[in-house]
Amino acid sequence: MAIEREKLVYICYSDIAGQVRGKGFPARDLEKRRRFGVGWTPTNIMINCLGRIPKTPFGPLGDLHLVPVDSQDVVLDFGDGTPVEHWLLGEVRTLDGVDWECCLRSLLRRALTELENEMGLRILASFEHEFYLEGAEERSGDAYALSSLRSNAVFSEEFIGALRANGLEPETYLPEYGTKQYEVTVDPAPALEAADRAVKLREICRAVARRHGFRASFSPLVTRGVAGNGVHVHYSLLDKEDRPVTWDPQQPGELSEAGGSFAAGILRHIRALCALTAPSVISYDRLKPNSWSAFWGNLGLRDREALLRICPYPQAADVDPAPCYNLEYRASDAAASPYLQLAALVFAGLQGLREKLPAPPITEGDPEALGPEKRQEMGILDLPRSLGEALDALESDQTVLSWLGPTLSQAYLLHKRGELEMLADKDEAEICRVYTEAY
Secondary structure, eight states: OOOOOOOEEEEEEEEEOOOEEEEEEEEEHHHHHHTTEEEEEGGGGGGGGGGSOOOOTTTOOOEEEEEESSSSOEOEEEEEEESSSSEEEEEEEOOTBBBBBBOOOHHHHHHHHHHHHHHHEEEEEEEEEEEEETSSOOOEEEEHHHHHHHHHHHHHHHHHHHHHHTOOOOOEEEOOSTEEEEEEEEOOOEEHHHHHHHHHHHHHHHHHHTTTTTTOOOOOOSTSSSOOOOOOOOOOEETTTOBBBBTTSSGGGOOOOOHHHHHHHHTTTHHHHHHSSSSSSTTTSSSTTTSOOOEEOOEESOTSSSSEEOOOOOOOOOHHHHHOOEEOSOOOOTTOHHHHHHHHHHHHHHHHTTTOOOOOEEEEOOOGGGHHHHHHHHHHHOOOHHHHHHHHHHHHHHHHHHHHHHHHHHHHHHHHHHHHHHTTTOOOHHHHHHHHHHH
């Protein structure tokens, strides 16, 4: 009797390294796995992007469950006889069903719950992704050009189709400025779903690219001196009735009082936040001046080099600005988990609201030209210039550490410092290669 292929299903989650890891089981067992999922181990979260565990606070001890959550399954069925890829997002819980203190999706849920319970506010968000398509045709002058799409048109169409088939609503897709670099966005969604979409999008992109002989990498940098890949996080505030409350035409920059306090909280803690949102060795090679990337901790109006950018909206009489108005956080990349990125921003914004911080001044032009004294007067902080500096800032910011809790704080710092140590003797080209492969 011939052996028949048996379909598998995977339960996955996004971890400290921004990697999607999990376990599989026969598809016939899916319904009985819905409640308790699969077994998991605390030290699994200490696996870094290089596939190693330099240090762990957990050792070989402990048991957990990786449990499916209420998010649409990802199913990639191309109808051509190739294996159907089927996976679910999950959360890590203790054996008695309590959220595990190092589960990043649970951390984001907690941040959103606190924001709503304390302030009556919700978050609408979207992640803007850039990626490098290894194997795509390279031609001088192809940035933003229609010619960049012709050599991989089938990949592009299948990728967008796979996103839509899995509940992601594609918004834009384009060849970006960098060599073989592309950008894709999907429609905004409630914050937890937006982070789920970000995890799904990256894995769907990698899967479709592989089918067409390409390799998609979301690494912050592929080649030094060439434009890197960011993940820009767009967000706006809603009240409990889902009415937009970020826009106020009477305020500077049309940023509402609540929106201003939220932004101020992010800027106050930005040096520590960078360790969570831009957490690779090469993240800081992308965050440079005059490179259309964040370099200072400032709020700018339609400024693509501001850390927080007030985005434009259509200036038409029949367009309501309120639902269009949003801010964009630009010091982030795909070396981080979307859950941790968004949780950090929500906790920081909530802290600004708790303290009723005034809206930050809105900069016009390059903050470098202001000089150090004026920047200090305006509360514009320098961003960290390296991962090591960012980790030191995180470790010294007790407020940010309190959001993470003692166990996750310790695990995160051990994890990232271990990554630093492993790459300390590598040259620049090798570091880029390693991250390109990992992401």
